[in-house]
Amino acid sequence: RKEVEQDPGPFNVPEGATVAFNCTYSNSASQSFFWYRQDCRKEPKLLMSVYSSGNEDGRFTAQLNRASQYISLLIRDSKLSDSATYLCVGTTGNQFYFGTGTSLTVIP
């Protein structure tokens, strides 16, 4: 079983829509969580960290539910530039475990 699992999508949404991604993790000892964004043929880039209290950065909101072992990312008012693959990440010890990514396409 993979440490971190996420729905690969693809998600195709119109501009201005709200879209949510969920991700589950299997190791209850995982300590830190992140969302990364990866554009086609580019390196992953940190989008935001995820905290139990929830955190928001502009149109993006991330949540962590330790009891149910899932993390989520909500994107409001989607822009064309949000089109990318979104990777959820959990860490255990010194290692980072990546989901396979969820593809998002925002349509004009």
Added chain:
Amino acid sequence: DAGITQSPRHKVTETGTPVTLRCHQTENHRYMYWYRQDPGHGLRLIHYSYGVKDTDKGEVSDGYSVSRSKTEDFLLTLESATSSQTSVYFCAISPEGGVTEAFFGQGTRLTVV
């Protein structure tokens, strides 16, 4: 952007030849990682380092070796390249391992023919 450079950026090599990929950082971060990314598998850890001369295996370490003789450099060697090692290889660095975020290099696209 984090100061992390991978070289070469693209390489085509023949089956059975050794190949070395280099990751160089200017951030003085303790942790360095090598991942490969393949369709359907996402990013998988090959090896990582938690200090000079301190390394450990990841999920897909068979056929790969690493060395870290200086804080700033982490080398990945494919001892005898096979077609199954055709992939995109990413190096990542992190100041505190799994406690803080990781930053990625631009990747090396390796083709083994």
